[in-house]
Amino acid sequence: MKSHGRKSIRATLKPSSLMDETAPLAGVWQARVITLFPAAFPGVLGESLTGRAMKDGLWQLHTHDLREHGLTKHRNVDDTPAGGGAGMVLRADVVGPAIAEAQSHARGRWPILYMSPRGRRFDQAMARDLARCDGVTMLCGRFEGVDERVLEAFGITEVSLGDFVMTGGELAAQAMIDATVRLLPGVLGNAESAVDESHSAGLLEHPQYTKPAEWQGRTIPEVLMSGNHAKIAEWRREMSEKITAERRPDLWARHKGE
Numbered sequence: 542m543k544s545h546g547r548k549s550i551r552a553t554l555k556p557s558s559l560m561d562e563t564a565p566l567a568g569v570w571q572a573r574v575i576t577l578f579p580a581a582f583p584g585v586l587g588e589s590l591t592g593r594a595m596k597d598g599l600w601q602l603h604t605h606d607l608r609e610h611g612l613t614k615h616r617n618v619d620d621t622p623a624g625g626g627a628g629m630v631l632r633a634d635v636v637g638p639a640i641a642e643a644q645s646h647a648r649g650r651w652p653i654l655y656m657s658p659r660g661r662r663f664d665q666a667m668a669r670d671l672a673r674c675d676g677v678t679m680l681c682g683r684f685e686g687v688d689e690r691v692l693e694a695f696g697i698t699e700v701s702l703g704d705f706v707m708t709g710g711e712l713a714a715q716a717m718i719d720a721t722v723r724l725l726p727g728v729l730g731n732a733e734s735a736v737d738e739s740h741s742a743g744l745l746e747h748p749q750y751t752k753p754a755e756w757q758g759r760t761i762p763e764v765l766m767s768g769n770h771a772k773i774a775e776w777r778r779e780m781s782e783k784i785t786a787e788r789r790p791d792l793w794a795r796h797k798g799e
């Protein structure tokens with residue numbers, strides 16, 4: 542098991558140097574990731590806001606190397622699909638012990654998620670719910686996926702990043718952890734509030750502009766330069782509704798209560 546980030550870490554350390562053994566901090570949100578590729582972590586999570594929050598001890602990341610639970614001297618983790626067909630399937634007697642190891646650290650409300658294109662599509666509501674948990678264990682599949690029995694035995698929830706197929710669950714896990722960690726108390730400063738952004742109130746965000754006031758002949762909408770905060774808020778709400786209605790009729794219908 543590898544752990545990433547802790548309160549006492551030196552600020553100069555690069556994300557890849559955060560791979561010290563770290564004692565779980567009581568009350569700190571944890572992600573436990575079961576993967577064949579622990580070197581892929583913290584990955585992008587070690588950068589910017591999520592990386593800083595990890596160094597500050599606002600959340601913790603632990604990876605569990607599936608290979609360590611491999612069988613025989615070759616540490617095999619997979620085998621051919623029962624019933625035939627292409628590819629390989631991760632074995633229940635390899636994945637099971639890895640999950641049991643990860644769950645031995647779990648406390649309180651702590652779901653086990655399997656990154657899977659068959660799962661419920663991840664969204665902001667799920668990120669909000671995960672942020673209210675004490676932690677999460679994420680199982681990253683590879684090859685053709687995982688023996689179904691292990692999913693049943695641990696009551697694992699399948700969650701998808703979207704309707705496409707990736708080669709492994711690691712990117713999905715990083716995306717879901719990123720979306721969750723930025724909702725944890727203290728991670729976003731006031732300047733980066735999650736209150737007024739896409740999906741926070743079921744709408745997409747209004748357009749954003751910054752300096753220069755004119756770029757390649759294009760100007761910033763006048764209302765944003767007016768200093769009239771009520772008018773600016775009204776314009777932003779109108780644009781937010783217009784963009785949502787145009788781009789995401791499904792979200793718009795839900796917002797209108799249809």
Ligand SMILES: C[S@@+](CC[C@H](N)C(=O)[O-])C[C@H]1O[C@@H](n2cnc3c(N)ncnc32)[C@H](O)[C@@H]1O
Pocket residue numbers: 655656657658659680681682683684685686687700701702703704705706707708709710711713
């Ligand atoms: C090649 S995929 C397996 C796809 C599986 N045979 C199927 O058809 O549903 C290998 C692994 O990548 C991960 N994966 C692929 N696409 C994903 C997605 N959209 N969301 C989350 N995880 C995904 C899963 O962990 C999966 O076990």
